[in-house]
Amino acid sequence: MDSVEHIIGLPMRVYIGHGIVRNLEIYLEQLRATNCNFLVITGPHVRSILESAVSEFFMKNTVDVITVEKADLDEVEKVEEILKQTSSKVIIGVGGGKVIDVAKYTAYRANVDFISVPTSPSHDGITSPFASIKGLGRPISVKAKEPLAIIADIEVLAKAPSRLIKAGIGDTIGKIISIRDWQLAHKLRGEYYASYTASLALLSAKHSLSAAKLLNVNRVEAVRILMEALISSGVAMGMAGSSRPASGSEHLFAHAVEVLEPGTALHGELVGIGTIIMSYIHNLNWRKIRRTLSEIDFPVTAKQLGIKEESFIKALTIAHTIRPERFTILGDKGITEHAAINILKSTGIIQ
Numbered sequence: 001m002d003s004v005e006h007i008i009g010l011p012m013r014v015y016i017g018h019g020i021v022r023n024l025e026i027y028l029e030q031l032r033a034t035n036c037n038f039l040v041i042t043g044p045h046v047r048s049i050l051e052s053a054v055s056e057f058f059m060k061n062t063v064d065v066i067t068v069e070k071a072d073l074d075e076v077e078k079v080e081e082i083l084k085q086t087s088s089k090v091i092i093g094v095g096g097g098k099v100i101d102v103a104k105y106t107a108y109r110a111n112v113d114f115i116s117v118p119t120s121p122s123h124d125g126i127t128s129p130f131a132s133i134k135g136l137g138r139p140i141s142v143k144a145k146e147p148l149a150i151i152a153d154i155e156v157l158a159k160a161p162s163r164l165i166k167a168g169i170g171d172t173i174g175k176i177i178s179i180r181d182w183q184l185a186h187k188l189r190g191e192y193y194a195s196y197t198a199s200l201a202l203l204s205a206k207h208s209l210s211a212a213k214l215l216n217v218n219r220v221e222a223v224r225i226l227m228e229a230l231i232s233s234g235v236a237m238g239m240a241g242s243s244r245p246a247s248g249s250e251h252l253f254a255h256a257v258e259v260l261e262p263g264t265a266l267h268g269e270l271v272g273i274g275t276i277i278m279s280y281i282h283n284l285n286w287r288k289i290r291r292t293l294s295e296i297d298f299p300v301t302a303k304q305l306g307i308k309e310e311s312f313i314k315a316l317t318i319a320h321t322i323r324p325e326r327f328t329i330l331g332d333k334g335i336t337e338h339a340a341i342n343i344l345k346s347t348g349i350i351q
C-alpha cells in the first residue's frame, strides 16, 4: 500500500455553454463566493469585453481589476501586492493562458480562491492546477491553485484567433504521447500510474482529433469539443497531482525549443510538432497525426513556424535534460544529433 499522501485537487464546478459569462453573478452565489472583495486579473484586449458583459457584477461588488501582459514572477509579485492592499478573497482570471497562469499562481501563493474564465482555448493550463511562470528557474509548469470553478463561455472562446484554437488542439493531441511515456516510466521505473487518470488524458487527445476534423465545418462545435478536451486534461492533472498525464517527451521537446527560441511559436504549436516527432519514435501512426494537423493549416514544419532547423535539431538532442526526473522514451541519454536529423527529416519537419 502506498503510504505517500495523494491529494486530488479538482474544480468544484465547470460551467460550459453559450454566452454564460453574463451569469457570473449567479455562479458566484452558487459557489458561495459572495460578500468579499474580488480581484479580476485580465489582459489588455479582454478588459472592455469583460466590463460590458458583467456590468451587474461590477455594480454589486467590490471589484478591483488589474491588467497583466506577461506570465512572469515580477507580474505575480505586482498582483500579490494589490491583493494585499485590497484584501480580496477571490481572484477571477479572465483572459488567455498568461492571464490565467498569473491568476492561479498568485492564488496559490496567497491561498485564496481562483475562478478561471478563459477567453482562448490555447492550452490546458486554463483548466489545470499548474502554471507556467517565467523567472522560476526552469521552463516547466509549477504547482498552482486548482480552479474553484471554470466558466467556459463558448461564444467568447469561439471568437479567439484561429491560431490560438489550433494551438489548443496541438497541446491536447500531445496526450497520445504523454500517456505512452507515463506507461513506460511505470514499466521501466516503477513510477506510480493510474489507468483511470490516463484514460481521461487519452480522451482529451481523442476529443482534440475530433475538434480538428470539425474546425473548418463547425467552428463553435469544434471549440466546445476542444474545451471539453482541455478540461479533461486539466482534471487528469488534478487527479494525478502532477502534470505527468499531460506532459511527456512531446512537451520536453516543446520546452527545449522555448528555451532556444523564446517567444517564436505558441506552446501548443510546438507540442503539436513534438507529438509528430515522438509518435515516430514510439512507432505510432505519426503520418495520421501530421495529416490531421496539416488539414487545419497547423504549422508542421520548422519553416512554417519560422524556427531555424538547427534549433529543432538542438532541441531534440537536449529535450531529455529539461526535466531529468521525468522519464520518457528519450531516456537518460537522449538522442544523438545524427539521429535527431534523421527523425526530423523522416517526418518532414526539416528538409
Ligand SMILES: [Zn+2]
Pocket (backbone or CB within 6 Å): 123, 124, 171, 251, 267, 271
Ligand atoms: Zn502543454
